[in-house]
Amino acid sequence: MEQAPFDHHVSIPGTTLFDGRQAMKGYQLNKMCYSFNDGDNRAAFKADPEAYMTKFKLTDPQKEAVRSLNVLKMIEAGGNIYYLAKLAGIFGLSVQDVGAQQTGMTTDEFKEKLLAAGRK
């Protein structure tokens, strides 16, 4: 893909480097997630997710990714994992649940993969 001069994006397999390209694309989604540091905002989102997403001007692909709670789609739409973790927290998802979803495993399978990495 041809890159604009500002764009220093590099490809690392299975990894979306959160750089200027992604930061521009994901700003509204990440801004919404940042607001979830506040308990009142988490409650407002839970009460009416559509209105809350509209208030933060999420793009259609961002809204769709949040509706389906699809983490890979959120990342594709510019989400940054540190901010997305705050959204995942609202749904009671751990980082293992999130990892499992992205790698197409059950959470138990994902945890086993992590344990396996510890065996020499």
Added chain:
Amino acid sequence: MATIIGGLTTSHIPAVGNAIAKKLYDDPYWKPFFDGYPAVHQWLADHKPDVAVVIYNDHGLAFFLDQMPTFAIGAAHEYQNADEGWGIPVMDPYPGYPELSWHIIEHMVEHEFDVTSCQELPVDHGFTVPMQLFWPDRGPDMPRVIPVSANTVQHPIPTLKRAYDFGRAMGDAIRAWPEDIKVVVLGTGGLSHQLDGERAGFINRDFDEMCMEKIVDDPVALTRIGRHELVEKAGAQGTEFLMWMMMRGALGDKVTKVTENYHIPISNTGAGTMVLESAA
């Protein structure tokens, strides 16, 4: 004059905060991790530092992507912890040392490290988890703190060479402080882990072990690792290793390893703990 007595490293995984709250020290999953800390507690009891410079990365509590400082130094009388959105216990505030903070800030800018100064800086788990691990009782021996935050959230992140050089300049600044106090420097975060993408769950024991070996006697070799190579080998969030390099730079050329521990996995991460003592 102030003396840097050494450096401590630890991972700062949020799940550790919950494990501490639930006192899971002897739980089979947690024991190999927590077993790394009594030796650190002993070293701290023997040396009793007056100040801890805590190098960490903010994960979206103090800083958002609207304004993202590459290096930020706290200059507050105290540092508040706050709700991060997913329910680890909120800690009591940590007392600061703003006079020493400003001395360091002056020195850093004089030496061309143009830092962001923060008279208010909410500190997240990246800061509080190491403090809980090293000073679990928050007793009278808990040192005053100076938080230093590095950007590992959004690329371009600093290079490992810049991180190491930053640490060297900060070490000079601390040693130039006229008061006879003992300072310990904490390098937190890492080691290898990746939370996002199809490669989520990536952990690299060989790379982590190499980093823990080289950081003792040959940190300059680690400064040659490029940023994208670091992402590839340590995982997308393993870039937090650059805070260990900032710590190592501050300690001076010669250090002695007092203790170390490494365990996979804690949450999604290869967890490393070390005590490095600076040469007298």
